[in-house]
Structures are given as structure tokens and as C-alpha cells.
Amino acid sequence: MAERVNVSFFQDLMATVAEQGRALLPKALFRDGPGESIEVLSRALMSGRGEASGVAIARQLLNQLKKASSEERLTFYHFLAEDLQPDAASVSEAARNYLDQPSDKTLARLQKASYSPRLEFFRRLNLAPGATAEIVALRSDLVRHIKSDDALAAVDSDLERLLTSWFNRGFLVLRRIDWQTPAAILEKIIQYEAVHEIRGWDDLRRRLDPKDRRCFAFFHPALVDEPLIFVEVALTRDMPNAISTVLDGRRAEDDAAPTTAVFYSISNCQEGLKGISFGNFLLKQVVEDLARDVSSLKTFVTLSPAPSFARWVDRALASGSDVPLSADDRKALGRLRDPRWADEIAKDVAGTDELKSALMGLAAHYYLMARSSDDRPVDQVARFHLGNGARLERLNWLGDTSEKGLREGHGLMVNYRYDLAEIERNHEAYADEGTVAASRAVRALLRPVPKVKGLAAVPDLLALPGAAKTKRVRGDEPQS
Known part of the structure; x- marks a missing residue:
């Protein structure tokens, strides 16, 4: 709860900064229709204005992108691909200087020349309150366009690089999902289940039964109520050979301790984080936690x-x-x-x-x-x-x-x-x-x-x- 309060306080603070920064900027930047204003706002965001005005521009740009049509967003992606890229002449010159005189100084110049302006663009865009979730959603849309337009691959590469940094293991929080978890999150567990469909609330309740079931999810502080990935676990006495024995099996009526933890479903929840691996960290931590908390467990297997x-x-x-x-x-x-x-x-x-x-x-x-x-x-x-x-x-x-x-x-x-x-x-x-x-x-x-x-x-x-x-x-x- 404290984590949610802290994030909410920070988001409210940034919203206040954005609103005050908006008063410092020309009204022309805040037209209601998306259209050309998306590119205008993008250039303004990269213009090196102050922090408060940058937050206001980032918020307005995200608002415009929400209202934009698919064609307008595609135009925006092409603007990022074509206009926000390293200057080829500067990169060539810096590369030649490094080859002629290899040193820390010439290497630093080469790194600076080859640094993609798109990385700085998305970093500034992320200043807006709630921006991280919207940027993840934006990448989901971008990935769909790449399937028919590979010219946008460089934009996706830069964005994936940033998101990999923003969502590294050090920022992730492991939480157990149970029947006391807020309903908004439970609804998303039902929605995001990708391996074995959850057939309503009764089915979910069975999968969260504290006697012989566990469910764990990774969360990120910037997406408080949005699971990134979750795993469902059955605590049994034997290694199962069929999913029906896990999904439809009755729990044991006696008190015999389980000896086997069965990971039977792992679901990624955010399409915009495709290519960023969380599952390896999730499984290893859950295995360690279960081994510590349920001493009778000797075997850890999947049913995949x-x-x-x-x-x-x-x-x-x-x-x-x-x-x-x-x-x-x-x-x-x-x-x-x-x-x-x-x-x-x-x-x-x-x-x-x-x-x-x-x-x-x-x-x-x-x-x-x-x-x-x-x-x-x-x-x-x-x-x-x-x-x-x-x-x-x-x-x-x-x-x-x-x-x-x-x-x-x-x-x-x-x-x-x-x-x-x-x-x-x-x-x-x-x-x-x-x-x-x-x-x-x-x-x-x-x-x-x-x-x-x-x-x-x-x-x-x-x-x-x-x-x-x-x-x-x-x-x-x-x-x-």
C-alpha cells in the first residue's frame, strides 16, 4: 500500500508540474486536433526547454497520440525514423578520428556522435506523469506497424533498448496473487492468461486456493496495477503427466504435505514489452521462495x-x-x-x-x-x-x-x-x-x-x- 501511495504522490506532483509548465508555453502547442501538432510538439520536446515546460509538452504530446488515427501515428513513427537519427557525416568523421587516433577522447566523441536522438526523445517523453505505461502501449502499436513496414525497425530497436533498462530486474517487485488481491488485478489475471483459459471467477478462485495453489506476478512501480508476467503453480505429491489433472483435479482432503511444485502456466501480460525477458527471473525467484516457505517441496517441474x-x-x-x-x-x-x-x-x-x-x-x-x-x-x-x-x-x-x-x-x-x-x-x-x-x-x-x-x-x-x-x-x- 505504501508503494502505491508513493507512486500516486509522485504522479500528482508531476501532473502539477506539467500544468504549471503549460502556462509558460505558446498556446499554439496545445491545439486540440492531433495532425501536424504531433510533429510540432515532438520538435518542441527536443528543443532543450526547461524541465517544467518539457513535462507539459510531453503530456500534451501523449494526449495527441492517444487521439491520433492509425495513419497519423504511422506518420509520427516515420518522423522518428527519418528525422531523429544520428547525423551520418558526424558519425563518419568521429569514426575516422577514432581509427586514426584511438583514445578515450576520440572514443567518447564517436559514442556521442552515434547516440540516437530517439533515445533522448523517449527519455524526455517519459517525464510526463503516467508516461511509462503509455510508452509501453505505444510500442505495442509500433510493433504491429513493423510487420508491414520494416523501415521502423530502428525506432523499435531504440525503444526496446530503453525499456530493457527501465524494466530491469532491480525495479521489479514480486507479489503473490491471492483472493485478497484487488479485483482490478484479478480481472487482468483472467484477461492475460495465455496458456490455459481461466473460465470465470470460480475457476480463478480454484487456481488461487491457498491449500495447494500459488500465483506470483512481477510488477513495476510505474505500472502499479498492471502485472508484467505471472506464473501459476500447483502443489502436488507427484509430477503430473496431463494438464487435466492440474486444472480439474480435486484438492487432497487429507493433510499430507505436497512434495512437488508444478509450474503449469506462464503468461506475459504487456505486448509493448515483447522481447524483454522477465520469465527467467520470475521462475528462479519463485523456486527459491517456495523452497524456503514450503519445506516439504523437493521437486520443481513444469507442465509445458x-x-x-x-x-x-x-x-x-x-x-x-x-x-x-x-x-x-x-x-x-x-x-x-x-x-x-x-x-x-x-x-x-x-x-x-x-x-x-x-x-x-x-x-x-x-x-x-x-x-x-x-x-x-x-x-x-x-x-x-x-x-x-x-x-x-x-x-x-x-x-x-x-x-x-x-x-x-x-x-x-x-x-x-x-x-x-x-x-x-x-x-x-x-x-x-x-x-x-x-x-x-x-x-x-x-x-x-x-x-x-x-x-x-x-x-x-x-x-x-x-x-x-x-x-x-x-x-x-x-x-x-
Whole structure:
């Protein structure tokens, strides 16, 4: 509460400064219609006026941008891209001077010449009360425009650089979300849930049950009631192999202490902060906090989706690449073309075994061997958890039979394990060499790739440099 009062006091103070600064400026800067006044205000903001007048201009500019049409905002983004950039001649001259006479002085001149005026523009814009949240929203709009206009990429690069600094870990506050959390924040948890839809207030209340559930979120002082990212945790006695047991499972009626913390949903909340990582800090801190507060917990795992697996399987089957598939495997996998295949397999046990064998063999290959162009696992969720030091613990057949789970991952779900004794070692091995830490159970699913003449691998789908295969997969240490 004290934090909210302090932020509110500061925002009220800045609003007062903005209002007083407004009286010092020409009325022409405060026309109601956006149009040309956006560029006029932008130039005025960069003109080096006093702090009070700068706050007033920044506030007016943000007001105008709120009212601007999509076309007017696009014009503004192009103004930033074309007019607020380092002077090429000055950069060239400073670079030549540094190359001719390398020194601290010539380096400082080069750094000053190459410093983007856009960084200073957004820094000044952030003087306005409540500006940080509006700048984050502005970047969300900018990113949408970049998809069809890559000339704006430099603007986004500068803005992402600033936001990374403004939202660094030192400014973030971890808060537990429970039923006593303000309703405005709880509504946003429902709205922002991106992995497993929260089906109303009763569903949310179950997910916040203090007996066997936890939810934690990162907040920033400038966005007091806006979560940046949150994680949902189930406290159980076993490592789950299906999301239904977590979302629909009844809590235990006895008082047996939980032994396993299951991270089953991580949702980023702010589109304007895309590319700025919070999840690694969040998970590590939550693991540490839970280990301290719930002494019975011994195992920390995720139950994660495989959002790109089905697409990868389709590409692998269509390309005829070097994947571990026999003719019988391909025939069994043909059943996946039936949208009701998950319902139908229960009627055919033999066919189910064949399909499961083929699909799980592909899954092991996908996680342990498939590489993208940067020689890292193709699965984005795997990149995140492996990069954080987790181990690929188990692949779960039909772990998610929802429409989304079947469409995106053929029902596959994955357990990543966070072992406090191994996190740093796994992280270093992955960061340095791309090594995938995996359990024996996962490695046992890996099948040899058949030699098929006339079939070429697709470079951006699979990169399998033979001798490096075993080096990039590390399993359990021998048991003593």
C-alpha cells in the first residue's frame, strides 16, 4: 500500500508540474486536433526547454497520440525514423578520428556522435506523469506497424533498448496473487492468461486456493496495477503427466504435505514489452521462495505445452527429411489427419500403440536433435526452460487433449525439471555449447534415423552434424 501511495504522490506532483509548465508555453502547442501538432510538439520536446515546460509538452504530446488515427501515428513513427537519427557525416568523421587516433577522447566523441536522438526523445517523453505505461502501449502499436513496414525497425530497436533498462530486474517487485488481491488485478489475471483459459471467477478462485495453489506476478512501480508476467503453480505429491489433472483435479482432503511444485502456466501480460525477458527471473525467484516457505517441496517441474510440435511434424513428413520414421510409422501418423483422432484411438489399441510409438520417437528427436538456424532447439518453450537451467525430464503422450493442445502439439506436453543443484551447470552448458540436459527416460525414446536414398534434409528444419549429437545431449549422472 505504501508503494502505491508513493507512486500516486509522485504522479500528482508531476501532473502539477506539467500544468504549471503549460502556462509558460505558446498556446499554439496545445491545439486540440492531433495532425501536424504531433510533429510540432515532438520538435518542441527536443528543443532543450526547461524541465517544467518539457513535462507539459510531453503530456500534451501523449494526449495527441492517444487521439491520433492509425495513419497519423504511422506518420509520427516515420518522423522518428527519418528525422531523429544520428547525423551520418558526424558519425563518419568521429569514426575516422577514432581509427586514426584511438583514445578515450576520440572514443567518447564517436559514442556521442552515434547516440540516437530517439533515445533522448523517449527519455524526455517519459517525464510526463503516467508516461511509462503509455510508452509501453505505444510500442505495442509500433510493433504491429513493423510487420508491414520494416523501415521502423530502428525506432523499435531504440525503444526496446530503453525499456530493457527501465524494466530491469532491480525495479521489479514480486507479489503473490491471492483472493485478497484487488479485483482490478484479478480481472487482468483472467484477461492475460495465455496458456490455459481461466473460465470465470470460480475457476480463478480454484487456481488461487491457498491449500495447494500459488500465483506470483512481477510488477513495476510505474505500472502499479498492471502485472508484467505471472506464473501459476500447483502443489502436488507427484509430477503430473496431463494438464487435466492440474486444472480439474480435486484438492487432497487429507493433510499430507505436497512434495512437488508444478509450474503449469506462464503468461506475459504487456505486448509493448515483447522481447524483454522477465520469465527467467520470475521462475528462479519463485523456486527459491517456495523452497524456503514450503519445506516439504523437493521437486520443481513444469507442465509445458509444445506449441510448435504439430507444425514441425507436418513439415518433417512433407519434406521427407532425415527423421526417425519407418514406412509403418508414416502410415500410423496418417491418422493425425483426422481431427477426431484423439477420440478414435481408444477404439483401436493396436493402432494406438503404433501411433504413440511413432509420435513419441519424433518428439524425442524434435527436442534432442532438431535445430534451428542458430543451432538451438527449434521449440521456443524448450529454449526458455533449457536456457534457465532446467532439464528435459519427461514427454507426456496426450497430456493436453484440448482443441488447442491437439492442434498445436498433437496433445504432447513436457515436464522440465528445475533441480537447484543443477540449474547453474545446465544453464552454462546450454549457453556455451547448446547442450540439452535430458533425463534417461527422454533419451530412451530417441530412435536411429533410417538411411533413405534420394531424400535430402531441409537445412532450416534439422541440422544434424553427426559427431556433435551426443555432445549436445546430457543425461542423468550415474547413480552412486
